Amino acid sequence: MGGDHGPRVVIPGAAISLVRHPEIHYILFGDEALIREELKSHPELADRCEIVHTDVAISMDAKPSQALRQGRWKSSMWKAIEAVRDGNASAVISAGNTGALMAMSRFCLKTLPEIERPAIAAIWPTVQSECIVLDVGANVGADARQLLDCSMMGAAMARALFSQDRPSVGLLNIGVEEVKGLGEVRKAAEALRDSDPPFEYHGFVEGDDVGQGVVDVVVTEGFSGNIALKTAEGTAKQIAEYLKAAMTRSPMARIGAVLARGAFQALKEKMDPRQSNGGVFLGLNGIVIKSHGGTDAIGFASAIDIGYDMARGDLVARLAVDIEKFHASLNMEIIAK
Amino acid sequence: MGGDHGPRVVIPGAAISLVRHPEIHYILFGDEALIREELKSHPELADRCEIVHTDVAISMDAKPSQALRQGRWKSSMWKAIEAVRDGNASAVISAGNTGALMAMSRFCLKTLPEIERPAIAAIWPTVQSECIVLDVGANVGADARQLLDCSMMGAAMARALFSQDRPSVGLLNIGVEEVKGLGEVRKAAEALRDSDPPFEYHGFVEGDDVGQGVVDVVVTEGFSGNIALKTAEGTAKQIAEYLKAAMTRSPMARIGAVLARGAFQALKEKMDPRQSNGGVFLGLNGIVIKSHGGTDAIGFASAIDIGYDMARGDLVARLAVDIEKFHASLNMEIIAK
Numbered sequence: 001m002g003g004d005h006g007p008r009v010v011i012p013g014a015a016i017s018l019v020r021h022p023e024i025h026y027i028l029f030g031d032e033a034l035i036r037e038e039l040k041s042h043p044e045l046a047d048r049c050e051i052v053h054t055d056v057a058i059s060m061d062a063k064p065s066q067a068l069r070q071g072r073w074k075s076s077m078w079k080a081i082e083a084v085r086d087g088n089a090s091a092v093i094s095a096g097n098t099g100a101l102m103a104m105s106r107f108c109l110k111t112l113p114e115i116e117r118p119a120i121a122a123i124w125p126t127v128q129s130e131c132i133v134l135d136v137g138a139n140v141g142a143d144a145r146q147l148l149d150c151s152m153m154g155a156a157m158a159r160a161l162f163s164q165d166r167p168s169v170g171l172l173n174i175g176v177e178e179v180k181g182l183g184e185v186r187k188a189a190e191a192l193r194d195s196d197p198p199f200e201y202h203g204f205v206e207g208d209d210v211g212q213g214v215v216d217v218v219v220t221e222g223f224s225g226n227i228a229l230k231t232a233e234g235t236a237k238q239i240a241e242y243l244k245a246a247m248t249r250s251p252m253a254r255i256g257a258v259l260a261r262g263a264f265q266a267l268k269e270k271m272d273p274r275q276s277n278g279g280v281f282l283g284l285n286g287i288v289i290k291s292h293g294g295t296d297a298i299g300f301a302s303a304i305d306i307g308y309d310m311a312r313g314d315l316v317a318r319l320a321v322d323i324e325k326f327h328a329s330l331n332m333e334i335i336a337k
Numbered sequence: 338m339g340g341d342h343g344p345r346v347v348i349p350g351a352a353i354s355l356v357r358h359p360e361i362h363y364i365l366f367g368d369e370a371l372i373r374e375e376l377k378s379h380p381e382l383a384d385r386c387e388i389v390h391t392d393v394a395i396s397m398d399a400k401p402s403q404a405l406r407q408g409r410w411k412s413s414m415w416k417a418i419e420a421v422r423d424g425n426a427s428a429v430i431s432a433g434n435t436g437a438l439m440a441m442s443r444f445c446l447k448t449l450p451e452i453e454r455p456a457i458a459a460i461w462p463t464v465q466s467e468c469i470v471l472d473v474g475a476n477v478g479a480d481a482r483q484l485l486d487c488s489m490m491g492a493a494m495a496r497a498l499f500s501q502d503r504p505s506v507g508l509l510n511i512g513v514e515e516v517k518g519l520g521e522v523r524k525a526a527e528a529l530r531d532s533d534p535p536f537e538y539h540g541f542v543e544g545d546d547v548g549q550g551v552v553d554v555v556v557t558e559g560f561s562g563n564i565a566l567k568t569a570e571g572t573a574k575q576i577a578e579y580l581k582a583a584m585t586r587s588p589m590a591r592i593g594a595v596l597a598r599g600a601f602q603a604l605k606e607k608m609d610p611r612q613s614n615g616g617v618f619l620g621l622n623g624i625v626i627k628s629h630g631g632t633d634a635i636g637f638a639s640a641i642d643i644g645y646d647m648a649r650g651d652l653v654a655r656l657a658v659d660i661e662k663f664h665a666s667l668n669m670e671i672i673a674k
Contacts, residue, residue, distance in 0.1 A: 127578050137511050140519055174474050174563040182477055182560070207567025211575035223519070224561040226511040230544025231565045235572040238548035241464050242607050243580070246600040256597025263583040263590035270579050 001030040001057035001076045002096025003293040003300075010095065011038040013300025015045050020301075021308050027083055029054055029076040054079055058100045060293060067100030068107060077101060081108045084286040091287035091307035093278075095300060098290055102138060102281060109286040112316070114323050118283035119150050119222070120290065121157055122229055123276040123306065126213030132158050133210060135222040136229045136279060142221035144187035144335045147171065151192065152326050153282040153319060154217035155199035160313025161306075164216060166198070170205035172220035172228070187334060188219075196329040198322045236271050278303030280310060282319075287311055338367040338394035338413045339433025340630040340637075347432065348375040350637025352382050357638075358645050364420055366391055366413040391416055395437045397630060404437030405444060414438060418445045421623035428624035428644035430615075432637060435627055439475060439618060446623040449653070451660050455620035456487050456559070457627065458494055459566055460613040460643065463550030469494050470547060472559040473566045473616060479558035481524035481672045484508065488529065489663050490619040490656060491554035492536035497650025498643075501553060503535070507542035509557035509565070524671060525556075533666040535659045573608050615640030617647060619656075624648055 003009060007030060014026050025048055028035050032053035039045055056075040058067045071078050077096050083089035085108050094101050102118065111118055121134035134154050135142065142150070151169045158167035171192075173185050185204075192201040202215045207228060210218050220228070247257040247264075257264065269275070273292075277299040281288040287310045291303035340346060344367060351363050362385055365372050369390035376382055393412040395404045408415050414433050420426035422445050431438050439455065448455055458471035471491050472479065479487070488506045495504035508529075510522050522541075529538040539552045544565060547555050557565070584594040584601075594601065606612070610629075614636040618625040624647045628640035 125575075127575050140511070172564060174477070174560055174567075207564040207569075208571030208574065210568060211571040220564070223511055224564045227509060227544040227557070227561045227565050228568045230511075231547060231568045232544075232572045234545030234548040235569045236576060237545065238462075238464050239573060239576050239608065242604055246604040246607075247597060249600055249603065253597040253600035256593040256595070256600065258593070259596065260584060260590040260593025263586055263593065266586065267579055267583040270583075271576065 007038045012297035015042045016301035017304035029080045064099040064103035090311035093289045095291040109284040115283040121280045128213035133218045137226035139222045147188035150219045156319040158216045160315040167216035168200040168202045169217040170202040170215035173204040191334040274299035278306040344375045349634035352379045353638035354641035366417045401436040401440035427648035430626045432628040446621040452620040458617045465550035470555045474563035476559045484525035487556045493656040495553045497652040504553035505537040505539045506554040507539040507552035510541040528671040611636035615643040
């Protein structure tokens with residue numbers, strides 16, 4: 001029921017992802033009449049779907065506390081998360097209210113042992129392939145310990161997603177020496193060098209390294225991570241506008257654009273934000289994927305694909321093992337000082 | 338003497354900017370022999386230049402404290418800043434060590450009354466024209482009061498640069514409700530709504546609003562500002578690589594690219610980071626411009642242009658007046674709570 005378009009995007013999105021992963025089974029939570037109406041156009045989904053009717057849907061502007069009060073036990077969002085908790089679903093995908101989804105996920109699934117705060121990870125296209133950036137907005141400010149947890153969670157996600165044994169992890173930093181306030185980032189770096197993490201610790205990376213694919217996982221706190229993500233999206237949009245203007249400015253350019261139509265199409269696909277739609281909530285006892293609220297069926301299908309990959313990669317079980325090993329190897333003196 | 342290339346970039350850069358602003362006079366601080374050698378290729382500069390020989394140059398990797406110790410009173414960087422302090426120059430432009438330049442500028446020029454910490458402002462190209470983003474790395478973390486100071490300093494710069502009477506100012510924020518840790522940003526917003534600032538306070542903006550030109554001035558603390566700036570640069574570079582790959586992938590695309598050559602040239606210029614090279618140190622009793630260390634003559638000329646515009650716009654005097662008026666109108670209770 002979530003997002004700007006509800007079942008009108010979720011159901012066609014589910015159909016697209018089913019073509020790519022024919023073994024998927026869906027449980028659709030929400031208004032049964034609306035769901036059945038949409039399913040009419042997607043008969044191929046009918047025998048891959050179970051519908052669980054709910055009367056309550058969390059609105060996009062509800063505050064997390066409000067959503068918990070009004071929607072716990074009974075809303076479509078809650079029921080979907082509960083299906084993961086009870087082992088009836090391998091992952092939950094929602095285009096709904098982010099704050100509510102996080103609050104309910106924490107309440108229902110609980111965080112993994114030793115994890116203080118879940119994070120949201122985004123998949124970021126790079127010139128080489130893709131990398132993972134976290135946290136992109138679950139928490140503002142992070143101490144060294146939380147940055148370490150993010151490193152480990154991001155690495156576990158990279159293993160599940162990229163089938164890499166030892167992904168590389170970088171801490172996002174700014175290239176200015178002797179600036180105050182970076183204590184926690186430096187402390188995290190020191191602890192990583194001193195411990196035996198289940199990934200390759202690369203060192204610091206800067207904002208312009210992310211898209212170059214310098215590392216598989218970029219770790220930062222939620223404020224700067226969210227701003228970096230939105231800024232990259234905004235810059236891509238801005239350049240697309242420049243390009244469009246440039247290609248229509250003269251008759252010659254227009255002819256050139258027609259001839260290069262295939263190339264522009266490929267470029268458009270490469271720059272399409274729908275391809276990497278889907279934030280992964282990490283650090284919970286279960287897989288929760290947040291789709292952009294405003295996306296369409298193609299974008300929603302990407303979010304389902306991520307949930308599918310995370311489930312197949314056995315993210316949560318791997319992460320639990322890593323946490324135990326990693327925390328045992330950490331020098332807590334560095335973090336505490 | 339600063340930057341990766343010293344006089345080999347500074348002097349040709351000065352020549353380019355002189356064509357655009359024939360009334361400029363330069364004072365060149367550094368190794369006289371090297372400068373004279375470079376000037377041979379730029380005879381048009383000869384009678385617009387004064388050379389002040391110095392034996393000491395601050396290295397690019399010196400720490401600020403080290404630079405101050407070794408370079409105070411005698412280095413080219415110090416002497417150039419001193420020329421601004423003594424009224425012999427209207428602005429100083431350096432491609433040298435950022436930390437050293439900031440430390441020496443603070444020491445020599447002092448901050449304006451009521452300004453706790455200077456900030457670095459960047460000019461950011463937008464789909465409409467340009468905007469100003471600050472702080473992009475002078476300070477990490479900022480309390481409400483420092484965000485307010487940045488708002489005012491950015492607005493004064495916008496007036497000097499864009500000839501706008503009441504520029505619009507936005508506070509960079511993330512669009513997540515009830516997230517902890519944004520207290521200072523919210524407090525600054527409340528104080529702005531409650532006071533009578535010498536600019537239009539727009540409200541919050543997100544990372545993707547910057548390049549859309551939603552406001553003239555975007556205010557944030559230095560860590561997220563630096564990361565946003567670098568991320569935008571990195572994304573532009575990444576897309577340029579995609580575009581290049583797309584336009585060479587088929588014979589048809591190659592022909593199209595040849596026909597649209599003029600359009601691509603215009604696009605390239607629009608995306609050229611050299612066009613907006615030059616960070617402005619704000620909050621000091623004088624104009625200090627930091628050029629990228631790795632830029633070329635075209636980039637260095639942009640930094641000179643910014644210094645020229647700031648001096649012509651009488652930035653420092655305007656700012657001093659604004660500070661007094663604005664601080665008088667501020668409700669300090671909001672900031673202190």
